[in-house]
């Protein structure tokens with residue numbers, strides 16, 4: 001288990017802390033760290049990955065304080081940073097073999113085993129520079145897994161990927177998360193939906209929610225409504241309520257909105273989506289620009 005205790009990070013150039021007083025207990029499984037741009041996700045993951053030290057607070061891995069002893073976690077850690085780059089002229093196999101040598105991995109078979117795991121074995125002899133964004137990300141995961149880490153940290157892995165690549169990537173993360181700690185950050189709610197066993201929501205450096213997707217959806221039951229309104233009423237409804245979807249049809253505008261009480265006379269309750277569960281959490285989230293794709 002990874003335990004974050006009152007973790008904070010203040011950069012010298014900024015008056016606001018990037019991460020402020022975070023407490024978290026991270027167990028085996030996939031933790032999705034959800035937050036809008038600038039919420040502090042990268043800073044938090046960099047502290048977890050022992051790349052940057054916290055200004056205050058502690059991180060424990062198996063009861064060892066890894067702020068004081070970073071090497072204890074580093075040996076058991078895989079980290080895929082946000083801007084992972086490949087050496088374009090090296091083939092996937094050469095690239096992995098190069099990192100295997102750097103990390104002191106003696107098994108000659110390990111690079112090919114990992115290329116199979118991330119489904120790149122068929123293109124192992126292709127230069128990595130010719131790969132799509134998703135293929136490069138999968139190669140990055142293979143690099144992060146070289147040392148068989150117990151903790152895998154992945155920063156915004158699905159940014160810029162098409163839906164098919166995104167799904168492939170998520171299924172790899174969920175397979176890895178069945179036996180290790182995986183922490184990945186995103187600002188896309190639908191990324192969390194199918195892969196994360198727990199979700200922590202970061203807002204202005206603070207964790208404002210941490211629960212499983214099922215619990216979050218359950219809490220939103222009774223607060224999500226569907227209604228059909230004339231299109232001229234839409235601007236007013238949008239200013240008064242948290243509207244989660246709008247579909248224009250011949251008979252009027254079909255909309256879904258999040259509200260603790262019945263908002264409109266003809267509204268009826270519907271099953272919440274995870275995105276609506278986030279809208280229901282509290283006010284700041286409504287304006288943080290989460291997108292569902």
Ligand SMILES: Nc1ncnc2c1ncn2[C@@H]1O[C@H](COP(=O)(O)OP(=O)(O)OP(=O)(O)O)[C@@H](O)[C@H]1O
Nearest residue numbers: 011013014018035036037038039040041042043044
């Ligand atoms: N090296 C740095 N020096 C000063 N301020 C920084 C530094 N890195 C991040 N920040 C600031 O800390 C805050 C959190 O940034 P961070 O990159 O951790 O957020 P994020 O949630 O990962 O954002 P994004 O989704 O855009 O990557 C922001 O206000 C950012 O401007």
